[in-house]
Amino acid sequence: xxxxxxxxxxxxxxxxxxxxxxxxxxxxxxxxxxxxxxxxxxxxxxxxxxxxxxxxxxxxxxxxxxxxxxxxxxxxxxxxxxxxxxxxxxxxxxxxxxxxxxxxxxxxxxxxxxxxxxxxxxxxxxxxxxxxxxxxxxxxxxxxxxxxxxxxxxxxxxxxxxxxxxxxxxxxxxxxxxxxxxxxxxxxxxxxxxxxxxxxxxxxxxxxxxxxxxxxxxxxxxxxxxxxxxxxxxxxxxxxxxxxxxxxxxxxxxxxxxxxxxxxxxxxxxxxxxxxxxxxxxxxxxxxxxxxxxxxxxxxxxxxxxxxxxxxxxxxx
Amino acid sequence: xxxxxxxxxxxxxxxxxxxxxxxxxxxxxxxxxxxxxxxxxxxxxxxxxxxxxxxxxxxxxxxxxxxxxxxxxxxxxxxxxxxxxxxxxxxxxxxxxxxxxxxxxxxxxxxxxxxxxxxxxxxxxxxxxxxxxxxxxxxxxxxxxxxxxxxxxxxxxxxxxxxxxxxxxxxxxxxxxxxxxxxxxxxxxxxxxxxxxxxxxxxxxxxxxxxxxxxxxxxxxxxxxxxxxxxxxxxxxxxxxxxxxxxxxxxxxxxxxxxxxxxxxxxxxxxxxxxxxxxxxxxxxxxxxxxxxxxxxxxxxxxxxxxxxxxxxxxxxxxxxxxxxxxxxxxxx
Numbered sequence: 001x002x003x004x005x006x007x008x009x010x011x012x013x014x015x016x017x018x019x020x021x022x023x024x025x026x027x028x029x030x031x032x033x034x035x036x037x038x039x040x041x042x043x044x045x046x047x048x049x050x051x052x053x054x055x056x057x058x059x060x061x062x063x064x065x066x067x068x069x070x071x072x073x074x075x076x077x078x079x080x081x082x083x084x085x086x087x088x089x090x091x092x093x094x095x096x097x098x099x100x101x102x103x104x105x106x107x108x109x110x111x112x113x114x115x116x117x118x119x120x121x122x123x124x125x126x127x128x129x130x131x132x133x134x135x136x137x138x139x140x141x142x143x144x145x146x147x148x149x150x151x152x153x154x155x156x157x158x159x160x161x162x163x164x165x166x167x168x169x170x171x172x173x174x175x176x177x178x179x180x181x182x183x184x185x186x187x188x189x190x191x192x193x194x195x196x197x198x199x200x201x202x203x204x205x206x207x208x209x210x211x212x213x214x215x216x217x218x219x220x221x222x223x224x225x226x227x228x229x230x231x232x233x234x235x236x237x238x239x240x241x242x243x244x245x246x247x248x249x250x251x252x253x254x255x256x257x258x259x260x261x262x263x264x265x266x267x268x269x270x271x272x273x274x275x276x277x278x279x280x281x282x283x284x285x286x287x288x289x290x291x292x293x294x295x296x297x298x299x300x301x302x303x304x305x306x307x308x309x310x311x312x313x314x315x316x317x
Numbered sequence: 318x319x320x321x322x323x324x325x326x327x328x329x330x331x332x333x334x335x336x337x338x339x340x341x342x343x344x345x346x347x348x349x350x351x352x353x354x355x356x357x358x359x360x361x362x363x364x365x366x367x368x369x370x371x372x373x374x375x376x377x378x379x380x381x382x383x384x385x386x387x388x389x390x391x392x393x394x395x396x397x398x399x400x401x402x403x404x405x406x407x408x409x410x411x412x413x414x415x416x417x418x419x420x421x422x423x424x425x426x427x428x429x430x431x432x433x434x435x436x437x438x439x440x441x442x443x444x445x446x447x448x449x450x451x452x453x454x455x456x457x458x459x460x461x462x463x464x465x466x467x468x469x470x471x472x473x474x475x476x477x478x479x480x481x482x483x484x485x486x487x488x489x490x491x492x493x494x495x496x497x498x499x500x501x502x503x504x505x506x507x508x509x510x511x512x513x514x515x516x517x518x519x520x521x522x523x524x525x526x527x528x529x530x531x532x533x534x535x536x537x538x539x540x541x542x543x544x545x546x547x548x549x550x551x552x553x554x555x556x557x558x559x560x561x562x563x564x565x566x567x568x569x570x571x572x573x574x575x576x577x578x579x580x581x582x583x584x585x586x587x588x589x590x591x592x593x594x595x596x597x598x599x600x601x602x603x604x605x606x607x608x609x610x611x612x613x614x615x616x617x618x619x620x621x622x623x624x625x626x627x628x629x630x631x632x633x634x635x636x637x638x639x640x641x642x643x644x645x646x647x648x649x650x
Contacts, residue, residue, distance in 0.1 A: 058395070092428035103430040108394060110426075113418045119384045120419060123391020130347070130373070130397060150414070153384030160379065314429040316488050317466040317515070317562040 003276040009051060009208045010267050010282065013043040014289040016067035017264060019076055020239075022293045023066065023083055023097075027243045031301070032083045036097050037064040041206075041238035044263035045170050047071045048211025049138060049231075053219050056106060058128075058137040060121040063098035063112035068140060072107045076296035086303035093306040106135075115148030117141070118167070122158040122228075125165035129226055136222045137165040138215070144175025146189045158228040159196030166218045167193070169232045170205060176241040177249045193230035205233025206263040209270070236261075323474075323504040329362045331473035331505050332438075332494065335480035336363070336400060340370055343398060346484060349376040349385055350402030350439070359404045360440065360499050386412035386437065390420050390489075393435040398484060403439035406455045406493060413458075420489040421464035436483045438492035441469075442533065442583045443620055443631055445497065452620035452627075454584035456532075459491045460560045460593075466490040466514055467560040471535035473503035475558055478512030486514060495533045514559045517567035523553035526577040526641050529568055529594055531557040534632060538581045541637035550645055560590055565597055572602050577644050578610040581632050586614040608644040613637050 020038045027036045039046070042064075050059060050071035061068040069079050075090065082089025083097050091101050091110075098112040108124060111117035121139030128135045145151045146169070158165050169189045173180050186192065190200035199221075203214040211233060218229040236258040240247035247255075271277050277285075326334065340346045347370075352359045354367040354377040367375040378385040382403065389399035403409045409416065416437060423433050443452035460467045466488050470476040476494070483490040520535060521542050530538040535556050542552040555571050557564065572578050578598050580591035591612035598610055613632045621627055 060391075091426065091430065094428045095426050099426050101427040101430055103427070108391075111419070113414055116387070116414055116419055119387020119415065120391035120394070122384070123388035123393075124395055125391075126388050127392040127395045127397045130392070150383050150387065153381040154387060156379065156381060157384045157388055314424045315463045316424075317463070 006209070006267070006271050006274070006276055007285065009047055009212070010264070010271060011285050011289065012047045012051070012071055013208065013264050013267065014286050015076065015292060016043045016047060016070055018289045018293040019066055019070060019079065019296070022297050023080070024239070024243065026084070026297065032097070033085065034096050035063070036083070036243045037241065038239045038243070039064055039067045039237070041258070041262065042170055042172060042235045043067055044208035044211050044267070045168070045205040045233045045235055046140070048208040049168055049215040052212045052216035053136065053138055057135050057219065058106045058108055058124050060108045060117050060124060060137060061110065061140040062117065062142065063110070064142070065100055065110055065140070066097070069100040069102070069107055073102050073105045075102070076292055077299040080296040080300040081303050084300040084303070085305065086300055087306040088299070088303040092310070115141070115145045115150035118145065118151045118154030119157065121165050122154045122163050125158065125163035125228070126161065129163060134223055135164070136219050138168060138219070139165055140168045140170060142175065143169060143171040143173065143180050143184070143189050145169070146184055146192055155193060155196045155198060159198050162227045164222040164226045165228045166215065166222050167198070167228065167230045168215070169230070170235055171232055172235050172237045174237070174241070174250070177245065177247070179249070188232060190230050190232035198228045198230045200230035200232065202232045202234065205235030206261045206266060208263060208267050322507040324507060325502050326473045326477070326505045327499065328473045328476050328494070328501045328503070329360065329499040331477035332362050332480055333364065333366065335477045335484070337366060337369065339481055339484045340374060345396060346398045346400065347374040347376060348400045348402060349378055349389060351378055351380060351404045353377060353402050360496060362499065363402070382408050382412040383415055386415040387419065389435050390415060390423070390433065393433050394423070394431055398434045400436045400438060400484065403437060405451060406439050406441035407451050407453050409437065409439070409455065416459070416465070416489070416491070417462055421462045424488065425464055432487040433489050434487045436480070436490045436492055438480070439494060440496045441493040442495055443627065444495070446622055446624055446627060448622045449619035454615070456493055456560050457584055457589040460590055464489065465561065467493070468514060468558065469493045469532035469560060470558060471498070471532050471556055473501065474505045474510065475512055475518070477505055478510045479514065479558060481511045482514050485511070490514070493532060498533050512558070515562040515564055516558065517564035518556045518558055519553060519571070520556045521552070521554040523551035523575065525550045525575055525645060526552045526579060527571040527575045528552050528554045528579050528581055528637065529557060529571070530554065530581040531560060532583065534581045534583050537632060537634060538637060541634045541641070544634060544638055545641055548647065550641060550647060552641060565601070568594060568597060569602050572598050573605050576605055576607040578606070579637065579640050579644065580610070580612040581637055582612060582614045583632060584615055585617055586612060587617060589614060611640045611644055613640050
């Protein structure tokens, strides 16, 4: 087992967890506004999957994308400043929490209409194939996407044209406040992929290593065959859908049961079992993550708001 | 300076030339849509293009507007320059979210990190007896949205020159054609012919009233101007060519010459492009007006099928003439 890899995954997941906690606090203080969708509990999916992709592979994600952005760019300052609506944010305060982008690092959103980005991800993969480039596109979305027309049309075209895109469904069992069993006619979202036909697999999304391995295989397969793949990651969000959601539709027992498989705790246990690091050493990694996030918060706080003179920029008609 | 050599082309041939020339120039450009390839285009605009460019660049799609509009947006995000054909713009409404929520927002929402060079094109508006769901003029629906450009050519030379400019533009462009104009013939300049977006064109000069129009209503307005001339009223016909960006100076300059305005717009009146033009003129040139500005639009109903009813709903020469006469205080002879 690669000790450096495991420690790096843990470091990244800790960074995501601390980022979300800090964002939640800033939201309650009124410093972050709008909608804020936290990723706490799902960190293994984004970090595991993105660690398996090449830095030149494209990432397309949803409005619950802070961790995906951090896993690709590592830039907590630009992310936090964006949530604060500051000019130093990754998109200059134009996007906010739901619209993080970094063109240089091939992080292509940050899309907030459920399902709308599925055809876009297929289109990015289409362009890679058109230009005979080796890049693969990773497209993240939630289980609530599975009934949207755009989801089906995106999959249909990716399957028809054999596009190198890996669809990663983060099945956290709830579409906002409605459990999946009440809204989906099949038990597993990945069943939907089979008719297009797109090969599919189900993975434990709380296990960063399993997530990484499954994604690596899917990405390499897509790179080699130029065909899509569908990964369904079973996971759970510990918080409500957004900051305004107290998540009363779930029992305390259910939440506690899932928190037993906290992806950070699972990875920490494995690292200790393998003798890669002691609890103290892991605590130090966590402290470092907190310091990086604290620095990001301070950066966001002291950054100026966007220059009012620029409000009309980038619209040419 | 000698006049440039021209050739007579149909509207559809002019569009085909624009796409073909641009695709010859830039391998990043491709054409995608329903029936564009093997069927040679539902309205034969892309006839022969599959043979010329192959299946890689002339791509037949399933009936999945949301899907292929989104694929175009994704491809444009990383540098391709898609031309997405809608068999009609009526079907674009299935992809409205892609165009409005994604294409129109991207450049602004990313603080200019991305360009989005994509053209959505196809016929819009009423043809003949196609009923309520296939007769919608969509320019007001799209011109409302910042981040989109909206182009509506009316003659073959503009069709070619504007489409070339649209393909070269780094913003999403909605390019609205018309089934009933595809066979319309006109002179098109030889050689490189690009018409910049956002520049209106006086198609007929006049001193008594300005008729602002675009797309196939230009031809109705020109006929009305002819009839009015018989009664001694010289109407200036201004073809906007591009709805967004709007050539406000051309509109205001014409109204300053004629002091009267009638906007002729296919499509519904409520919150339409004509209302925007009238708001512009009332705000910027109120003192120039000798009469309240008027508009001639579709009647405010879905399009009926029966021919006599359809003709009632659409702007017509008699309705334009009547509107102008009311403004100028003249009566039919």
